[in-house]
Amino acid sequence: METILLIDDDVELCAMLTDYLNRHGFRAIAVHHGETGLRVAIEKSASLVLLDVMLPGINGFEVLRRLRAVSTVSVLLLTARGEDDDRIVGLETGADDYLAKPFNPRELLARIRAILRRSSTAENSSAKSGTSGKLLRVDGIELDTAARSVCCDGADLELTDIEFSLLEALMRSPGDVVTREELAVSVLGRKFHPFDRSLDMHVSRLRRKLDDSGRPGDQVKTIRGVGYQLAVRTMQKIAGE
Structure with a gap:
């Protein structure tokens, strides 16, 4: 049974969501304070964290920032509608997705399942393939689909599940434009919405990490009105096929 950690100071909402998630096959735990939530998120092996922005103690952004320094656990940020x-700040800090309050519990459940499905697919791939999985090598970037690891010119690159899936999708079509619609389905697990900035923010974080590794972040190019392209100078075929 997968564990969902809910960090939110709305006690009534937490009680409702805990009951709802428990009835749908999850083990839900609720914490109502920022610092306590951070400690539990680090110490407990939750599959996913539902994190509210407005919290007593330290706010959700600070919880997320400190959590990302030590963990890649999936985080779904809960924000106020219209904010x-x-x-944007949440996605830039490392949230996997966001949902605005008030929300339909069925929409929350769909988002949770999409995130966990992506994580589960990654884990199953690694378990079945061991360390001899398929390698994608493009212009000095090496991505191991089994080990879920990425090296840029020999240096390890730490990516979240979404960033990894995004880079993998681009590396599977090097030099080609991959549409936002295709990436939304394959990476976020939902249909693309023109007002949803999630994909753009994940691309921005991927670029920043490529820059930090010494690899030019503008290698991931935005094709206005269409999608994104991994610009390459040289590329190799997938190993292990």
């Missing part, structure tokens, strides 16, 4: 800046 676009909160969503």
Whole structure:
């Protein structure tokens, strides 16, 4: 049974969501304070963290920042409706996805399942393939689909599940434009919405990490109105096929 950690100071909402998630096959735990939530998120092996922005103690952004320094656990950020800046900051800080309050519990459940399905697919791939999985090598970037690891010119690159899936999708079509619609389905697990900035923010974080590794982040190019392209100078075939 997968564990969902809910960090939110709305006690009534937490009680409702805990009951709802428990009835749908999850083990839900609720914490109502920022610092306590951070400690539990680090110490407990939760499959996913539902994190509210407004918290007593330290706010959700600070919880997320400190959590990302030590963990790649999936995080779904809960924001106030209309607070676009909160969503952008959350995604830039490392949230996997966001959902605006008030929300339909069925929409929350769909988002949770999409995130966990992506994580489960990655784990199953690694378990079945061991360390001899398929390698994607493109222009000095090496991505191991089994070990879920990425090296840029020999240096390890730490990516979240979404960033890894995004880079993998681009590396499977090097030099070609991959549409936002295709990436939304394959990476986020949902249909593309023109006002959803999630994909753009994940691309921005991927570029930043490529820059930090010494690899030019502008290698991931935006094709306005269409999608994204991994610009390459040289490329190799997939190993292990």
